[in-house]
Amino acid sequence: MTDAPPPIFILVRPQLPANIGAAARGMLNFGLDQMRLVAPRDGWPNPRAVAMASGAGRLLDAARCYVSVAEAVADCDYVLATTARPRGITKSVLPPQKAMENARALAAAGKRVGVLFGAERAGLENRDLVPAGAIVSVPVNPDFPSLNLAQCVLLLAYEWRRAAGAPEAFAEIDLAARHDVERLADHWEERLDEAGFFFPPTKAARMKLNLRNLWSRMSLTRADVQTLHGALRQLARRDSN
Amino acid sequence: MTDAPPPIFILVRPQLPANIGAAARGMLNFGLDQMRLVAPRDGWPNPRAVAMASGAGRLLDAARCYVSVAEAVADCDYVLATTARPRGITKSVLPPQKAMENARALAAAGKRVGVLFGAERAGLENRDLVPAGAIVSVPVNPDFPSLNLAQCVLLLAYEWRRAAGAPEAFAEIDLAARHDVERLADHWEERLDEAGFFFPPTKAARMKLNLRNLWSRMSLTRADVQTLHGALRQLARRDSN
Numbered sequence: 001m002t003d004a005p006p007p008i009f010i011l012v013r014p015q016l017p018a019n020i021g022a023a024a025r026g027m028l029n030f031g032l033d034q035m036r037l038v039a040p041r042d043g044w045p046n047p048r049a050v051a052m053a054s055g056a057g058r059l060l061d062a063a064r065c066y067v068s069v070a071e072a073v074a075d076c077d078y079v080l081a082t083t084a085r086p087r088g089i090t091k092s093v094l095p096p097q098k099a100m101e102n103a104r105a106l107a108a109a110g111k112r113v114g115v116l117f118g119a120e121r122a123g124l125e126n127r128d129l130v131p132a133g134a135i136v137s138v139p140v141n142p143d144f145p146s147l148n149l150a151q152c153v154l155l156l157a158y159e160w161r162r163a164a165g166a167p168e169a170f171a172e173i174d175l176a177a178r179h180d181v182e183r184l185a186d187h188w189e190e191r192l193d194e195a196g197f198f199f200p201p202t203k204a205a206r207m208k209l210n211l212r213n214l215w216s217r218m219s220l221t222r223a224d225v226q227t228l229h230g231a232l233r234q235l236a237r238r239d240s241n
Numbered sequence: 242m243t244d245a246p247p248p249i250f251i252l253v254r255p256q257l258p259a260n261i262g263a264a265a266r267g268m269l270n271f272g273l274d275q276m277r278l279v280a281p282r283d284g285w286p287n288p289r290a291v292a293m294a295s296g297a298g299r300l301l302d303a304a305r306c307y308v309s310v311a312e313a314v315a316d317c318d319y320v321l322a323t324t325a326r327p328r329g330i331t332k333s334v335l336p337p338q339k340a341m342e343n344a345r346a347l348a349a350a351g352k353r354v355g356v357l358f359g360a361e362r363a364g365l366e367n368r369d370l371v372p373a374g375a376i377v378s379v380p381v382n383p384d385f386p387s388l389n390l391a392q393c394v395l396l397l398a399y400e401w402r403r404a405a406g407a408p409e410a411f412a413e414i415d416l417a418a419r420h421d422v423e424r425l426a427d428h429w430e431e432r433l434d435e436a437g438f439f440f441p442p443t444k445a446a447r448m449k450l451n452l453r454n455l456w457s458r459m460s461l462t463r464a465d466v467q468t469l470h471g472a473l474r475q476l477a478r479r480d481s482n
Contacts, residue, residue: 144297146266154395227448
């Protein structure tokens with residue numbers, strides 16, 4: 001369990017460099033050191049982030065910067081997304097404790113887990129949630145729900161550390177890598193597009209998003225991914241004969 | 242339980258007004274609104290604290306200021322003291338979760354609980370710990386233990402709320418009925434059979450079983466089932482044109 005790769009905390013479009021620094025501190029306070037950034041507003045690297053990180057500057061030195069969420073999670077096997085308000089998204093919503101227990105179990109099985117955190121003001125957008133297998137929602141006071149980015153990171157890091165002794169929930173499942181699920185989603189989208197499934201055109205974008213969410217949410221194993229590629233190939237092949 | 246008086250968070254000799262404001266926000270995020278201050282370095286009230294508190298300014302307006310810890314806890318029935326390093330103190334040391342569970346139980350019995358937080362740099366001194374019935378210690382990374390004052394307040398407030406028995410309002414997923422999943426599995430099996438997917442015949446039974454397991458394992462919603470029927474119909478229809 002102690003050799004489990006720590007989850008990667010991915011800050012999506014963070015605005016204030018000071019919050020990135022504070023997030024790095026909060027992570028290191030609880031033994032996490034893998035940070036990634038997606039399109040930080042004020043550029044990267046940034047000296048104001050380093051100033052706020054105090055002794056956690058090495059996390060920032062090592063933090064890689066990506067242009068999109070898809071690119072930032074490409075090598076992750078499982079993705080969690082933190083958001084205060086899942087609107088019309090049918091994914092499991094977990095409290096931080098349960099989410100980090102699951103992350104521990106996956107990590108113990110050698111899986112790489114990514115956790116997405118939204119920007120200070122706007123949070124994550126629906127399209128950012130696509131790769132997520134589940135949503136993490138902190139049970140805040142509904143009358144004053146605004147959690148700062150660094151605070152949200154701190155709470156998840158705290159729960160990661162607390163979960164060190166937690167039972168292993170999905171350790172046995174040979175989950176497909178995130179990017180294999182992505183390729184499966186692409187394959188289905190292409191073939192269904194050819195088959196005229198995304199109709200009417202005004203609804204096509206929404207239908208595609210729903211279908212991608214469906215694949216992400218299913219905790220597909222590597223064998224499942226092969227089966228679903230194979231089934232689709234076979235169905236599509238009939239047509240070309 | 243819901244009528245339990247919330248614990249009073251007492252900041253002892255806080256230095257930075259911004260941290261007092263951030264602490265107020267963190268408290269209100271988890272439904273706490275009773276703050277007291279002991280000898281804040283930069284005087285009180287302080288506009289920089291208010292600026293950082295955003296919507297939690299009313300906590301600061303109501304926060305009373307005391308000259309000593311003894312005075313600040315005089316009307317409390319039970320006192321907890323947060324510190325990273327209890328040195329030669331023979332009191333129980335509790336993790337935040339256990340401490341806040343105890344605080345809930347005391348509050349439910351009508352007791353007023355105070356929680357002491359030390360200054361940013363120095364923490365609490367041994368003399369500050371005198372009134373404490375127990376010590377609360379956050380299980381930080383021993384190689385990087387420095388928790389910011391506002392972060393420590395946030396974690397305790399979070400655990401207070403969690404200790405409520407967490408009214409965990411999670412999105413209810415509209416899972417498909419078992420027999421709808423069965424019909425979906427039948428539909429796929431028929432179409433894939435027609436498409437020659439189950440080949441060679443010696444492996445067909447096993448492949449069918451795997452595919453049925455896949456649908457069962459996925460926690461499909463009713464909308465997912467519709468989507469997967471529709472996708473299959475569309476793929477199969479191309480052939481009959």
